[in-house]
Amino acid sequence: MKIELTEDQLKMQAEFREFVDNDIIPFAAESDREERMHPKVLEKIIEKGYIGSMLPVEYGGMGMDMVTLGILNEEVGRGCSSARSLLTVHGMVALAILRWGTKEQKQYWLPKMAKGEIIGAFGLTEPNVGSDAKSVEASAVEEDDFYIINGHKKWTTMGQIADVFLIFARCNDKPTAFLVEKDRAGFSTTPMKGLMGARASMIAELHLDTCRIPKENLVGKVGAGLSHVALACLDYGRYTVAWGCVGLGQACLEASIKYSRKRKQFGTPLRENQLIQQLITKMLVNVKAARLLCYNAGYLKEIGDPDTIMETWVAKYFASKMVNEVASEAVQIHGGNGCHSDYPVERYYRDARINEIIEGTTQMHEVLIAMNAFRTI
Amino acid sequence: MENVEMKIRKFLSRFFRKHELQGNEDIFSLGFVNSLFAMQLVMFLEKEFGITVDTKDLDLENFRTLNAIVSFIDKKKVEV
Numbered sequence: 001m002k003i004e005l006t007e008d009q010l011k012m013q014a015e016f017r018e019f020v021d022n023d024i025i026p027f028a029a030e031s032d033r034e035e036r037m038h039p040k041v042l043e044k045i046i047e048k049g050y051i052g053s054m055l056p057v058e059y060g061g062m063g064m065d066m067v068t069l070g071i072l073n074e075e076v077g078r079g080c081s082s083a084r085s086l087l088t089v090h091g092m093v094a095l096a097i098l099r100w101g102t103k104e105q106k107q108y109w110l111p112k113m114a115k116g117e118i119i120g121a122f123g124l125t126e127p128n129v130g131s132d133a134k135s136v137e138a139s140a141v142e143e144d145d146f147y148i149i150n151g152h153k154k155w156t157t158m159g160q161i162a163d164v165f166l167i168f169a170r171c172n173d174k175p176t177a178f179l180v181e182k183d184r185a186g187f188s189t190t191p192m193k194g195l196m197g198a199r200a201s202m203i204a205e206l207h208l209d210t211c212r213i214p215k216e217n218l219v220g221k222v223g224a225g226l227s228h229v230a231l232a233c234l235d236y237g238r239y240t241v242a243w244g245c246v247g248l249g250q251a252c253l254e255a256s257i258k259y260s261r262k263r264k265q266f267g268t269p270l271r272e273n274q275l276i277q278q279l280i281t282k283m284l285v286n287v288k289a290a291r292l293l294c295y296n297a298g299y300l301k302e303i304g305d306p307d308t309i310m311e312t313w314v315a316k317y318f319a320s321k322m323v324n325e326v327a328s329e330a331v332q333i334h335g336g337n338g339c340h341s342d343y344p345v346e347r348y349y350r351d352a353r354i355n356e357i358i359e360g361t362t363q364m365h366e367v368l369i370a371m372n373a374f375r376t377i
Numbered sequence: 378m379e380n381v382e383m384k385i386r387k388f389l390s391r392f393f394r395k396h397e398l399q400g401n402e403d404i405f406s407l408g409f410v411n412s413l414f415a416m417q418l419v420m421f422l423e424k425e426f427g428i429t430v431d432t433k434d435l436d437l438e439n440f441r442t443l444n445a446i447v448s449f450i451d452k453k454k455v456e457v
Binding site for chain 2: 100134220231232235303304308309
């Protein structure tokens, strides 16, 4: 057994860290405040090629291995949860096309998605349908060479800026995936405001009103939308969200250490207070534990081991719970300052909360992980 | 041939614990597997047998029973 990053991975990690420090963190507070991704952030992510991090080189992507991809999401998550969510949802759509798309779909969409000329968003959740994804109410009916889609999607990350949407609808009563371009007649979006955390995720509601798309926009087979397309997307989603939590936890830890060094109470820096030391220890160990679970899930993905699917559930479950504890402790260490937007931990705390809901709630994870344990142990 | 069946049986046994799976039993109707199983099975088959499961292969009949999966792998191996 060997747990260490390769030289290349270490080099990439340093590159990601520098990028996030210089090009993401300076815009994170403003993006949060204004509830929109600062255009410079998107521009820089595209310029560096990170928007195509998850795609193979043959389509113009960066062809990163799964662990390097994880580290990228950790680092971006350290700087801005909303920017990390862009990599997540764009990747989910790109990978769905890569895995189940036709040759024509791959050739048309993937080079554009790798370059960031096209941004993808994932349309599964609806006003009435969250965890129970198989019950989507949107419908698709075949008519000549088209599918006619009707439905309403909600909470779609990057829905305000995406160019293509992976929409899940019932076709012959079976969950099915379709690509819907933003300029199709009958398709429209409404921006959503007022999110508690990850406020620059540019979420939107999607309206499909007799939206006619060509048959070629079907992804995978009728009926395979959930079992193969969506679940594979969500595996990548969960993996990158878990990594984002590790990064956010790391940001909380680093901010707390910095603050504890300079803040003085009772004539000494906070760092000398043993109860502060206890908090720092808990934070540090929790972040490290989550990171190891993510490395494990990533390694299993890299070697194509089917166990990666459950290990990704485990990693996301632990990491999302972990980051809520860690962010709360970071606020506690910062005291009054931690409750104000002058300090980034206030944003970290709000951003952390989102992670226990997206890509499967903590409770869905508890049901699934326990059922798997009863089945296999 | 036997080797293929043994490998698949071993993988499936992780989900079926004490149940002795028959070659023609419907895996999906026995109540042992959850919604993630289809994806896990595809990953296993691709890694173990060096095949690629394409969209056209996504027919439940290819995966419904142990015997069906074995025939599917045999068919895919010929394609390779």
